[in-house]
Amino acid sequence: MRVTAALVAAIGVLLLLSGAALAQEDVAGSRDYPLFSRWPGYSLDIYEHSRFDAVEFELKDGEATVEGEYYYIDYYRKEGVEAATALEIIRNYENAIRKAGGVVLNTYGTSYTVGKIVQEGKEIWIRVHPWNDGRGIELKIVERQTMEQTIQANAxxxxxxxxxxGHAAVYGIFFDTDKAEVKPESEPALAEMAKLLKDNPSLNVFIVGHTDNTGTFEHNLRLSLDRATAVVNALVGGHGIAVARLKPYGVASLAPVASNATEDGKAKNRRVELVER
Known part of the structure; x- marks a missing residue:
């Protein structure tokens, strides 16, 4: 049976076209991560998911090893689609992280950006890496359950x-990352603080805000004061404690109770303290 050169060429073209078409489809079993919409015109080429893994994230002062549920997602632009620039990708993901209530921890030029979002009892760490001049977008995402509070608030x-x-640490006061609004789930601890003050009418206290060392010291100094002030306002406005009995102060990361080199240590350092006046 003779096969003409034209037929061979036609078969070759069909194979190339079918291969290109397959490259436009997402890999089987893959899905976008819910917090981040897909870049228009990109397909999902590689998808890996592990129930538990350890991943290193680059920070400004070293690396953080984060353990939890892990997602590896790699996108690539479809044929005929103009690639986004690496800077465009970085800036868009930074904005998406902030819009979700998170904080950008480290950006290294147009190579990568690292962020953290705290939502629904878990920390979501993400590393975004544009590659091949923006033709590809690599995401590494770890969902880390926040430290379970085992010490209950108790007057x-x-x-x-x-x-x-002369002082007591309170771990039941909750704030969103980089915010100073007391969250509703802080109410049991606030009620116990109010009980302590009502049961001891001669006790006057400093309400002292403490942070970990993420971010600049000056920023954390202001943040810790703002958080302490928010606690004072909650006790005065919500529980009828006389404002004269409370004085807010912020000390940022000056008085750690654990190393800031680990995430558990940082969680212990983020606290409010009652200091007798």
Whole structure:
């Protein structure tokens, strides 16, 4: 059976076209990560998911190893689609992180950006890496469950701590990342703080805000004061504590109770303290 050169060429073209068409489709079983919409004109070429893994994220002062549910997502532009620039990709993902209530932790030129979002009891870490001049977009995402609070807010234990050491740490006051609005789930701790003050009418306290060392010291100094002030306002406005009994102060990361080199350490350092006046 003779096969003409023209037929061979035609078959070759068909194979090339079918291969290109397949390249436009998403890899089987893949999906976009819910917090981030896909870049227009890009297909999902590589998708990996692990229930638990450890991933390193580059920070300004070193690396953070984050453990949790891991997603690896790699996009590539479709044939005929103009690629986005690397800077365009970086800036858009930075904006998306902030819009979701997160914070950009580190950006290295147009090579990558690293961010963290806290939502619904978990930290979401993301690394965005544009590659091949923006033709590809690599995402590494880890969902890390935040440290479970095992020490319950309790007025009696705080009174004991203050009697023994002059201060007591409160871990039940919650804020969104880089924000100073007291979250509703802080109410049990606020109620216990109010109980402590009402049961001990001669006790006057400094409300002291503490942060970890993420970000600049000057920014954290202001943030810790703003958070302490928000707690004072919540106790005065929501629980009837006299404002004269409370004084807010912020000390940023000056008084850590654990190393800031780990995420668990940072979680312990982010706290409010009651200090006897």
């Amino acid at each position: 009696a234990s705080w009174r004991s701590d203050i009697t023994a050491t």
